[in-house]
Amino acid sequence: MAHDESRDEPEPGYTTRKEEHLRRLRRIEGQVRGLQRMIDSDQYCIDVLTQIAAATRALQSVSIVLLEQHLRHCVRQAVRDGEQVDERIQEATAAIARLVRS
Amino acid sequence: MAHDESRDEPEPGYTTRKEEHLRRLRRIEGQVRGLQRMIDSDQYCIDVLTQIAAATRALQSVSIVLLEQHLRHCVRQAVRDGEQVDERIQEATAAIARLVRS
Amino acid sequence: MAHDESRDEPEPGYTTRKEEHLRRLRRIEGQVRGLQRMIDSDQYCIDVLTQIAAATRALQSVSIVLLEQHLRHCVRQAVRDGEQVDERIQEATAAIARLVRS
Amino acid sequence: MAHDESRDEPEPGYTTRKEEHLRRLRRIEGQVRGLQRMIDSDQYCIDVLTQIAAATRALQSVSIVLLEQHLRHCVRQAVRDGEQVDERIQEATAAIARLVRS
Numbered sequence: 541m542a543h544d545e546s547r548d549e550p551e552p553g554y555t556t557r558k559e560e561h562l563r564r565l566r567r568i569e570g571q572v573r574g575l576q577r578m579i580d581s582d583q584y585c586i587d588v589l590t591q592i593a594a595a596t597r598a599l600q601s602v603s604i605v606l607l608e609q610h611l612r613h614c615v616r617q618a619v620r621d622g623e624q625v626d627e628r629i630q631e632a633t634a635a636i637a638r639l640v641r642s
Numbered sequence: 643m644a645h646d647e648s649r650d651e652p653e654p655g656y657t658t659r660k661e662e663h664l665r666r667l668r669r670i671e672g673q674v675r676g677l678q679r680m681i682d683s684d685q686y687c688i689d690v691l692t693q694i695a696a697a698t699r700a701l702q703s704v705s706i707v708l709l710e711q712h713l714r715h716c717v718r719q720a721v722r723d724g725e726q727v728d729e730r731i732q733e734a735t736a737a738i739a740r741l742v743r744s
Numbered sequence: 745m746a747h748d749e750s751r752d753e754p755e756p757g758y759t760t761r762k763e764e765h766l767r768r769l770r771r772i773e774g775q776v777r778g779l780q781r782m783i784d785s786d787q788y789c790i791d792v793l794t795q796i797a798a799a800t801r802a803l804q805s806v807s808i809v810l811l812e813q814h815l816r817h818c819v820r821q822a823v824r825d826g827e828q829v830d831e832r833i834q835e836a837t838a839a840i841a842r843l844v845r846s
Numbered sequence: 847m848a849h850d851e852s853r854d855e856p857e858p859g860y861t862t863r864k865e866e867h868l869r870r871l872r873r874i875e876g877q878v879r880g881l882q883r884m885i886d887s888d889q890y891c892i893d894v895l896t897q898i899a900a901a902t903r904a905l906q907s908v909s910i911v912l913l914e915q916h917l918r919h920c921v922r923q924a925v926r927d928g929e930q931v932d933e934r935i936q937e938a939t940a941a942i943a944r945l946v947r948s
Binding site (some may be wrong): 611614639 | 860899903906909910913914917919920921924925928932935936939942943945946947
C-alpha cells in the first residue's frame, strides 16, 4: 500500500488541493461519528441508511477529485519524460474499476 | 429525516446487533482518519483511492446488515398488526434505491 | 439459478406489472443495440460511456421496481402463512447486496 | 451526444479492440433478451435480479476497458501535440463520475 519509492515521484498530483481534501475528509469523519450517535440513540433505520448513502457519496466525491488530479499529473509526466505511461494508465484504470464496483 | 413519532415504533429492528454496528462504524471512522493521514503525508494517490474504496465498501456492508434487520422487523410488524405495511415497503425500497445509486 | 419448485410459489410478485417490465427491457435491449452501432461507427468514446451509464441506470431501475414488488409479495405471504419468512428476507437481502455492489 | 467534429479526432482510441467490444455488447444484448424471457415466463424474482446484476456488471466491464483505451489515447495525443489536454481529462473524469454513481 505504501508508495513504491522506485516510482520516483517527488509528490503526488493532489497536493495543490490538500487542504480541500482534508476538510472534506474531516466532514466525512464527522458524518461517521454522527452515524454512531444515530445507532446509539436508536434512530430510525431508514434515516441511518440515508446518512450512510450520504457519507458514501461524499467519499466517492473525494475519490473523483483525487482521480482527476492524478490523471492530470500522469499526463504531465508523460509529456515531460514519457516514462511508465502505460503502467500508470493501467494502474489508474484498476483504481477506477475498484471505485465503479464499490 | 427525523423519525416520525406518529409511526409509533418503540425501537428499531437493529438494536439486537447494536454493538456490532458501533464496532464497524468505529473502524470506518478510523479508516477515514487514516485517509487524512495519507493525504497529509502525501501518500501515493492510487493508494489513497484504494483505501477510499475499502471505506465505501465497509459503509455499504453496514447498510446491508441494517437493511436486512429492518426488513425482518417490518415483516414481523406486518404479521402482528398489518399496519402501514405498504408505506414501509415503499420507504425501504426508496432507501435501497439510494444505496444502489450511491 | 432456476426457481426452486419446493418453494411452492404459484407466481412471482411482479406479474401485475409484467408488461411494464417487458417494455423497459425492450428499450434497454434497444440501448445495447445502439451501443453496438456507436462502436461500429467509431463514435466518440466519452459519448459511448455516457450511453453505457444510461443503460446501467435503466437496468437498475427495473431491478428496484422488481424488488419492491417482491418485498410486498414476501410480506403478504408472511402474513398469510408465516412460512419461510426468514429465509426469504435473507435471500432478498443477498440480492440487494449484489445490486449495491454491482 | 454526437461526436463534436471540431475536436478533430480521426478515430477513437478503442478501434483496435472494436471486435471485442462488439462481441461483449452482443452477449449483453442476449442477456437482456434472456431477462425478457424470464419475466415473460414468470421466473422467480430473485433469479431475475441476479441476472440483472450480471448484465450491469458486464456493461461496467465494457466501460472500464473503453475508458482505459481512451485514457491511453488522450495521453498519446497530449504527448504528440499537447492540445486540449486539460479539457480532455476533465471530460474523462466527468464520464468516470457518471460510471461511479450509476
